[in-house]
Amino acid sequence: MPSAARRVPPRSSANSPSHGPVRPGVRWHDGRPFSSKDVKYTFDLVRGAPGTSGLRINPRKIWYSQIQAIDTPDPSTVIFRLKRPQPSLLMLLASGYSPVYPAHVPLAELRTRCVGTGPFKLKEYRPGELIEMARNPDYFIKGRPYLDGIRFIIIKERGTRIAALQAGRLDVTMPQEGTRLAAEQLKKAVPGMVVFEVSQSINDNLLMNFKRPPFTDPRVRRALSLAIDRRAYVQAVRQGGAAVGASMLPRPWGVWGLAPDDLAALPGSGDPAKQKAEARQLLAEAGFGSGHPLRLVVSTRAIAQYIDMATFVIDQLKQIGVEATLEPVESAVWFAKLTRGEYELGANLTGVSVDDPDSNFYENYVCGSPRNYSQYCNPDVDRMIDEQSQMLDQVPRRRLVAEIQKRLELDGARPILGWSNDYYAMWPSVKNLIPHQSVYNYARFQEVWLDR
Incomplete structure (x- = not known):
């Protein structure tokens, strides 16, 4: 979305509409001109506006719930009219999760036909073998x-x-x-290999199904969160290539992360022996013990980095008397399984598109959101999320966002184990490919070249 916009003029007040001038000369890969019609079509579709077909499942529909109307006075201007102030809207529109669809291509065709405006066009796709992209000669940035x-x-x-x-x-x-260990091995084998250590804005987390016993019992949820030593997790599973944090990306990579003292007070961050003892006591109060152990299935995606996480979780739970078994799930059915709530305990990774509370909280934590896989619902927290979303002063907003994060961890909404760093490796002949903290926003490759 941002690359197709020329600039966004400043708003005169919090309640004034957001204007988005469309960059001139942009064309779709099939040669049709890109215009404000495509922007309106996309975001009316995504937000399920009256008169549109909507999308069958759309985890980011809630991002745009405060849009009252989208006007297109001419082909080069888009006006977003809001129901209330939402300073983060421009950040959401700038996310890699916010592509614009071509209004002239039926949605069903986009399942098998790739039509965009980017620097490369789809040349060939052989399932299970390769995806090949070719240079777009009509790209709107000359050269x-x-x-x-x-x-x-x-x-x-x-x-x-x-x-x-x-x-x-x-x-x-x-x-x-990319892991720290793999990067070290690569550098040892190929000393000239270039490796960037960078945040991915992806967290490792537990999903406890709030609709299924025993996770309807807050004592069980708290016990499991207490049992998993976050610092040990960072060292054992991510080889030190991660940071302990709560629901927002921790410092120094993010700007909304909790302060160290706040993190230290959360489950899994204190003395491991004491917290595991407290976890065993909570399970006993909930009716589980040596004569009646809690037995669980830990479901996770059948991908190495997911399996690594789930295996560690199972070992930690064993130390408090929980008998857990691993269920690897093929990627093709993983998210459908989560959406339907067909799991007990999930070991999951969650990508956050941009470092902003609206992006994360609405998508993953508010009542009824399609991506709120644990089915956590707390109306008080929802009200806090709405309140921070409207704040123009960043100082009180940071304080409220911190309180929301602490509440989510204490409720066991989606216990965060850590935020992994990526060790992104490339040969030195690759020039100007510079990753940054959002894995979804830096891979256009329009400025990259090969020196060989």
Whole structure:
């Protein structure tokens, strides 16, 4: 969305509409002109405006619930009219989660046809083998991109992917899966390999199904959260390449993360022996013990980084007498399984598109949100989330956001185990590919070139 906008003029007041001038000369990959009609079509569709078909499941519909109307006085101007102030709206529109759809292409066609405005066009897709992109000669930024194309080789096994990079079959690793240990091994084998340590804005978390016993009992939820040592998790599972945090990205990568003293008071961050003892006591009060152990199935995605996390969780729960077994779930059905609530305890990763409370809280924690997989619902917390969303003064907003984070962790809404860093590796011939803290927003490749 932001690359197709020219600029956003300042608003005269909190209640004034947001105007978005559309960049001139932008064309879709099929040659049709991009206009304000496409922007209105997209965000009316996403928010389920009257008269639109809407989307069957849309986890980000709630992002745009405060939009009252979208006007397009001419092909180059979009006006968003809001029901109430929402300073974060422009941040949400700038997210990599906010692509614009071509109004002239039926939604059903977009399942098999890729039509965008970006620097590369889809050339070929062979399922299970590769995705190949070709340079867009009509890209709206003249002289870009530098590359003639990009080929994404699909390699399912993590070790094989790393070996392919080391052997020079790949120029760069895939974002999101680089670990500190793998990066150290790569640098040892290929000293010239370039590695960026960067936040991904992705957290590792537990999903406790609030609709299924025993997680209807707050004592059980608190016991499980207390049992998992966050610092041990960071060292054992992420080899020190992560940060302990709550629901917002921790410092120094994020600006909304809790202060160290606040984090230290949360479950899983205190003395491990004392917290595990407290967890056993809570389980006993809930009716579980050596003669009647709590038995659980821990479901997770059948991907290495998920399995690593789930295995650690199972071991930690064993130390408080919980008997847990692992259920690996294929990626094709993982999110549908979560959405339907067909699990007991889930070991999950959650990506947060931009470092802003509205992006995270509305999508993952408010009552009834499709991506609130634990089905947590607390009307008091919802009111706090709405209150912070309207605040123009960032100082009181930070204080309220901190209180919301503490409340979410104490309620066991989605206990955060840590925020992983990515160790993004590439050969030195790759120039100007610079990752930053949102994995969803830096991979356009329009400024990247190869020096070889």
